[in-house]
Amino acid sequence: MEFLDALFGRRTTNGPFLPDKVSEDHQQLLIKAAASAPSQFNSQPWRFVVIEDRDTIDTIARVSGESMTAVISEGSFFKRYRHHFRFSAEEMAEHRSGMYFDKLPAALRPFTKAVFTPAGVTAMRALRVPQTLGEENRKLVAGSPLIFGVMLDRAERNAHPLADFYCQFSLGAAMENIWLTTVELGMGIQFISFPMEMPSQWKRLTELLEVPDDLELMALYRLGYVPEQPSRPVIDWSSRERKPPSQFVFRERCTVPQEGWDEA
Ligand SMILES: Cc1cc2nc3c(=O)[nH]c(=O)nc-3n(C[C@H](O)[C@H](O)[C@H](O)COP(=O)(O)O)c2cc1C
Incomplete structure (x- = not known):
């Protein structure tokens, strides 16, 4: 595969993976790719825990689903991230960033406009929408053959202000x-982020994985091979939309937007 094809073909995978085990060769290649990244003074501050154990994955999945249910139910999720959510093609065209939720679950559709209001959250709770979404999330994580836990060295992080x-x-x-290597291998990858939204749940996972005190669990990712014809997930959390260069590139001074590159 050509490098640029892989680069531009990279995606966040929101749907299910095939149940197949990720081969040991591919696991090694993913980690080798990670380790070849640049780091300050070649410090290589990253650490990884590679997880395939069924019980561990099921526990992570349960914690993830529960966390999603909790943060959506209390309304804090929508409040915190509402500036990234788009609910119409016009809104998306205006911002060219954020998530366009053009495929909401049927139960959620009547609340599209009201989803950020206290009344909307109350209605969603009454219909147990947070539970439905949490269960979808649990199934997605539980159906993943591989999870990577990603850690950083605490001492290295605190060594100086930068x-x-x-x-x-x-x-x-x-x-x-x-992420790029997954494209070459026919794999997909997705953040498991909801437990991070709840410190108590993140602590549970930190303990589950026996992360030592000198390391901090920074993120969890689920990985696996993607089906040939992936179906769209219930909620599509990703977006291919990108801002045009004139919105984020300046020429010589930050007062002068780059011109003439938007059509390329
Ligand atoms: C720091 C960071 C956090 C992210 N968090 C999540 C997440 O919690 N859940 C998720 O599905 N994707 C997450 N993503 C993926 C983004 O949603 C995704 O990159 C973006 O929507 C663009 O889609 P694409 O990756 O398919 O190009 C995250 C990406 C980054 C870099």
């Missing part, structure tokens, strides 16, 4: 390498 930025930047580069 250290945390450098560590997270390096980890981001490592994760992008993994």
Whole structure:
């Protein structure tokens, strides 16, 4: 596969994976790709825990589903992230960023406009929408053959005022390498982020994975091979939309937007 094809073909996988085990060779290649990323002073601050054990994955899935139910039910999720949500093609065309929820579950559709209001959240709760979504999320995670836990060294992160930025930047580069490699391998990858929204749940997972005190669990990802004809998930959390260069590139001074690149 040509490199740029892989780069532009990279996706977040919101749907189910095939149940097949990810081969040991592919697991190794993903980690090798991560380790080849740049890092400040070649510090390589990343650590990974590779998870295939069925019980562990089921527990992570349960915690993830419960977390999703809880944060959606209390309304904080929509409040915190509402500025990223789009509910019409016009809104999407205006912002060219964020998530366009053009395929909501039937139970949620009547609340599209009201989803951010207290009344909307109350109505969703009455219809047990948070439970339905949480269960969808649990199934998605439980159906994943592989999970990566991603950690950073606490001492390295706290070494000096810029250290945390450098560590997270390096980890981001490592994760992008993994993400790109999944394309070559016919795999997909997705953040398991809802437990991060609840410190108590994140602590549960940190303990489950026996993360030592000198490391911090930064993120969890589910991975697997993608079906030939993936079906769209119940809620599509991703978006291919991108801002045109004139909205995020400047020429010489940050007062001058880049011109002439938007059509390329
Ligand atoms: C820091 C970060 C956090 C993200 N969190 C989530 C997440 O919680 N759940 C998810 O499904 N995708 C998550 N994503 C993926 C984005 O939603 C996705 O990259 C974006 O919508 C663009 O879609 P694409 O990756 O398919 O191009 C995250 C990506 C990044 C870089």
